[in-house]
Amino acid sequence: MPSKLFGLIVCTLAAGGCALTDQSRHTKTSDVPPCFAAPEIVIPTARASYIATGTYEVPDDIRGILLTKQSAKYVSLPWIAEAILKGPVQEVSSFQVWSQDNSLSRLLGKSDEAVVVFLVSVPRKSVTYHLLNSPAAVQAVDELLLANVHHEIERQALIVSRWQPDRDLPFYTDVEKLISKLSVVDGAKQQRVFDELIELGTPAIPAIIDQMDNRAQLRTSYVRLSNQHSDSFEAYRQYSPELVVDAIAAILNHQTGEYFGSIYNGDEDDQRDATVAGWRVYAHDLKCSKA
Incomplete structure (x- = not known):
């Protein structure tokens, strides 16, 4: 060189x-x-x-x-x-x-x-x-x-x-309320929270990324996401996340098709750190694409 x-x-x-x-x-x-x-x-x-x-x-x-x-x-x-x-x-x-x-x-x-x-x-x-x-x-x-x-x-x-929370993001309080439930609900109620996060739609993605770095333990190590591809062999993708951040990463992948580390079944904290960092870059650049 x-x-x-x-x-x-x-x-x-x-x-x-x-x-x-x-x-x-x-x-x-x-x-x-x-x-x-x-x-x-x-x-x-x-x-x-x-x-x-x-x-x-x-x-x-x-x-x-x-x-x-x-x-x-x-x-x-x-x-x-x-x-x-x-x-x-x-x-x-x-x-x-x-x-x-x-x-x-x-x-x-x-x-x-x-x-x-x-x-x-x-x-x-x-x-x-x-x-x-x-x-x-x-x-x-x-x-x-x-x-x-x-x-x-x-x-x-x-x-x-330089990352700082931005409470002015669309759906910020909706996302905040839903994520706060994930440390106290389990089973079907926990899955319903995941479904409601997804139902907020694309405009809520920046707020979800903003609050994804939540290391609380999930009461049920399970999340089910519908397969959106017509050639999928199964109707759902199923993961075994350990922490809230693991499940949120899976949801963001489901919503955007992007990924920054597969922590969906749990992982070491340094891998979680890297995944969160990648999603924060993604969220920042969403603003760039709209500028």
Whole structure:
């Protein structure tokens, strides 16, 4: 990578971790515009838990699996990171891809090239990283892309750090009353609260996001959402959320089709934090699209 690009990188491996470079350290928050400059990377940046430059390999045996698409499974690609833009400082040495992903031709074509990857963490016994399901997940490194990604990471961090409740949002008090019930009702009554939140409709989504970060324990670890796709095998999607925030994330996915982490069946608090942050960026940018 050309040396002049390193001023755009948030974390460099050569520096021993996530130390801000001179350029990013001196960036004034007032210089970061409130709305996005590169809309095509907004959602991928918000969804990704790890963004980095580097190279990956597609071993011959894996290449055969990916080309034939005969096996439906995750396969691991070796990854050598050069610079971390977002995510953990610990080494990520591989990432998983779905063998029947429709974008595999693009992935195969960039093997051994310098790329930017957008990955999501999947907590299991040990954390693994999966390639984000997005056309933007693997892109050739260039100066403009790195500048846009760096800017977007800073912009989103600014949105999250400055987040304040907004009681003037439409349906704010309606949402507040419904969410307050979720720590005291259970069973069918709890499901009815979820249904009433959905029935408030699209105009209530910003108010739901505004109040979603509620870590109260649900009395019944269950939410049922109707499948809206005509080709669905089942009439409902069913999850086992542990906390109010888990269920609200599922409801927002149901209403918008977007997702910022699958915490619908419960998860660790850091995953919940990341999901809430992603939804706050989404809510902020709804205002941008209306401006």
